[in-house]
Amino acid sequence: MLLKVIAVAALAVAIAVAVIVFTMPKQGEPGAPNVKFTEFTPDRMDIKVGESTKIVFNVQNLEERSINGSKVLVVIEPSGYQPYLSISNPAIELPVLQGKDARTGQMQVAITATSSPAKEALYTVKGVLLVDGKQTDVRDFELKIRQ
Numbered sequence: 001m002l003l004k005v006i007a008v009a010a011l012a013v014a015i016a017v018a019v020i021v022f023t024m025p026k027q028g029e030p031g032a033p034n035v036k037f038t039e040f041t042p043d044r045m046d047i048k049v050g051e052s053t054k055i056v057f058n059v060q061n062l063e064e065r066s067i068n069g070s071k072v073l074v075v076i077e078p079s080g081y082q083p084y085l086s087i088s089n090p091a092i093e094l095p096v097l098q099g100k101d102a103r104t105g106q107m108q109v110a111i112t113a114t115s116s117p118a119k120e121a122l123y124t125v126k127g128v129l130l131v132d133g134k135q136t137d138v139r140d141f142e143l144k145i146r147q
Contacts, residue, residue: 031134032134033061033134033136034061034063034136035061035063035129035131035137036059036060036062036136037057037058037060037129037137037139038058038060039058039106040056040057040127042141045143045144046144047113047143047145048145049115049116050112050113051113052113053110053111054108055108055109055110055127056106056108057072057106057108057109058104058105058106058107059104059107059129060103060104061100061101061102061103064100065099066097066102067096067097067102067131068097070094070097070130070132071091071094071129072091072109072127072128072129073091073127074090074091074092075090075126075127075128076111076124076125076126077123077126078123081123083115083117084113084115085114085123086111087110088111090109092107113145120144120145120146122144122145123143124140124141124142124143125140126140127139
């Protein structure tokens with residue numbers, strides 16, 4: 001009985017997290033600086049256990065002013081992926097973007113399949129761009145893991 005209560009509670013938490021992440025707007029928040037991804041591209045979208053995919057991304061400042069305090073969060077859905085996937089750097093602090101059209105240059109993060117919960121698993125990988133804590137852009141892709 002206790003295990004059923006714990007399982008239901010864990011499921012409720014997972015659903016709440018999924019609802020929050022999936023309802024995040026694709027565009028930036030009102031009043032957020034105009035800073036966007038110019039690229040968020042994986043080199044592979046289908047990997048086997050033991051293999052990795054590298055995500056290359058670039059960010060551009062479309063504001064007239066300098067932008068500091070920006071970062072990219074790499075989020076994987078559904079939650080509970082940790083036993084199966086590892087991320088080289090889930091939170092990347094970006095350099096200062098000096099003025100309009102400044103770019104970070106190509107940056108990268110790697111995701112490695114350490115195991116798989118089934119013969120095949122599908123995850124959504126999101127890049128969330130934040131400036132001063134405000135979401136300014138989101139990019140995503142589907143990542144398939146095979147045994």
